[in-house]
Amino acid sequence: MTGQPLLSVSDALARVLAGAGPVGSEAVDYAAALGRTLVEPLAARRTQPPFRSSAMDGYAVRAANAQTGAELRVIGESSAGHVFEQPLNSGEAVRIFTGGALPEGADAILIQENAKRDADRVRVLTGVTEGQFVRAEGLDFRSGDVLVEPGQRLSPRMVGLAAATGNVQVHVARKPCVAVLSTGDELVPPGAEPRRGQITASNNSALCALVEAAGGEATDFGIAADDLDTIRAACRRARDEGFDVLVTTGGASVGDHDLIRPALAAEGMTLDFWRIAMRPGRPMMFGTLGGMRTLGLPGNPVSAHVCAWLFLVPLVRALLGRREIHHRLERAQLSIALPANDWREDYVRGRLTFDSHGVPVASPAQKQDSSMLRVLADSNCLIVRAANEGPQPAGSVCRVLRLTDFD
Numbered sequence: 001m002t003g004q005p006l007l008s009v010s011d012a013l014a015r016v017l018a019g020a021g022p023v024g025s026e027a028v029d030y031a032a033a034l035g036r037t038l039v040e041p042l043a044a045r046r047t048q049p050p051f052r053s054s055a056m057d058g059y060a061v062r063a064a065n066a067q068t069g070a071e072l073r074v075i076g077e078s079s080a081g082h083v084f085e086q087p088l089n090s091g092e093a094v095r096i097f098t099g100g101a102l103p104e105g106a107d108a109i110l111i112q113e114n115a116k117r118d119a120d121r122v123r124v125l126t127g128v129t130e131g132q133f134v135r136a137e138g139l140d141f142r143s144g145d146v147l148v149e150p151g152q153r154l155s156p157r158m159v160g161l162a163a164a165t166g167n168v169q170v171h172v173a174r175k176p177c178v179a180v181l182s183t184g185d186e187l188v189p190p191g192a193e194p195r196r197g198q199i200t201a202s203n204n205s206a207l208c209a210l211v212e213a214a215g216g217e218a219t220d221f222g223i224a225a226d227d228l229d230t231i232r233a234a235c236r237r238a239r240d241e242g243f244d245v246l247v248t249t250g251g252a253s254v255g256d257h258d259l260i261r262p263a264l265a266a267e268g269m270t271l272d273f274w275r276i277a278m279r280p281g282r283p284m285m286f287g288t289l290g291g292m293r294t295l296g297l298p299g300n301p302v303s304a305h306v307c308a309w310l311f312l313v314p315l316v317r318a319l320l321g322r323r324e325i326h327h328r329l330e331r332a333q334l335s336i337a338l339p340a341n342d343w344r345e346d347y348v349r350g351r352l353t354f355d356s357h358g359v360p361v362a363s364p365a366q367k368q369d370s371s372m373l374r375v376l377a378d379s380n381c382l383i384v385r386a387a388n389e390g391p392q393p394a395g396s397v398c399r400v401l402r403l404t405d406f407d
């Protein structure tokens, strides 16, 4: 450990999020708005239903003269899309189908199961009450009603709502632009054949996917060699091209080839912090270069991903103007005992399942090495252990963060 205490995860997150707000907005066709974040309220431009309509197939009647045993004269038909324009008088009924407009004068629906038809007469087998099976005009919403508040991510259900309300265009947040740069002489791009001592770079792929899933727009800046000028040039390019965030991986630690901080410092970065009291991810760095936030993540794929999950995802949400920025902590039962934790907050990879009573159970993966992508991909949660937490027996309550939450 270092001489001075390192920042806690929550303090570091507060610094990363400081001053982060929406980066802009644009109007998009509602059909292309899935997953986008609303920046203006979605208000109804129409009333729905726009007219009183029937919820069932049967007869539009006046409840007052449609009591059990009554006989009514059928004067016409109203079906969805085909309005019967004549008003309905006492002793009359109109054949109606689901979605059909109620004729003037009708106030209830006699369902056909409770009616006996004979030529132009219909007998009421079971009397009706006023309003029965009638959908009032504006039952769902009225023109001008605010239906979705800003700051929410548009779900498939909301896309349908936007369509129904006559909102051909919706105003959504511009996607924050995130550049993702890997550093390391040992890295080759996916698909290339690694030579001895080389490995395939996976961080760009995982982090770009994570950014996109969180609602941002990722640009893969590829791999920079462990060379100060090369890294400087890539950082400069990200700043000059107006990226909102630059994420680097690798070169964050204390080795002779760990050049991220010096490269960014040489470009004029204001360093906010370097190193935090967490595992994995201790060597994480955060700073600003002009208007661009810069997250320097460790190279180990698991460390990079856990840091991105904890810091980059909330940052993207903040830059989208989302109302809910933070991950949700849940409680679960530990499947096995865990030894005492040290001074670093620990994010233990594991699986969250539910027992036969629906109780959530968190099972830590057996191996926690921060290079192990397979364990990470197999995990669906992080078990969060406080700094200096004592030993935890099997069955005790622990805190978990799901890795699948993209609401």
Ligand SMILES: Nc1nc2c(c(=O)[nH]1)N[C@H]1C(S)=C(S)[C@@H](COP(=O)(O)OP(=O)(O)OC[C@H]3O[C@@H](n4cnc5c(N)ncnc54)[C@H](O)[C@@H]3O)O[C@H]1N2
Binding pocket: 182, 183, 184, 186, 187, 199, 200, 201, 202, 203, 204, 249, 250, 251, 252, 253, 254, 255, 258, 280, 281, 282, 283, 297, 298, 299, 300, 301, 303, 370, 371
């Ligand atoms: N003497 C010390 N050594 C290390 C410390 C320390 O405090 N003192 N910290 C360790 C911790 S914790 C971590 S985490 C790593 C992070 O180091 P770097 O950020 O400098 O990462 P690299 O050394 O560049 O790479 C680490 C590891 O990850 C592989 N890697 C890098 N980039 C990618 C990529 N894009 N895709 C897949 N894999 C990647 C790389 O080959 C290395 O194996 O430092 C410890 N050391």
Ligand code: MOO
Binding pocket: 278, 279, 280, 281, 282, 283, 298, 300, 303, 370
């Ligand atoms: O922090 Mo490192 O991320 O322990 O592997």
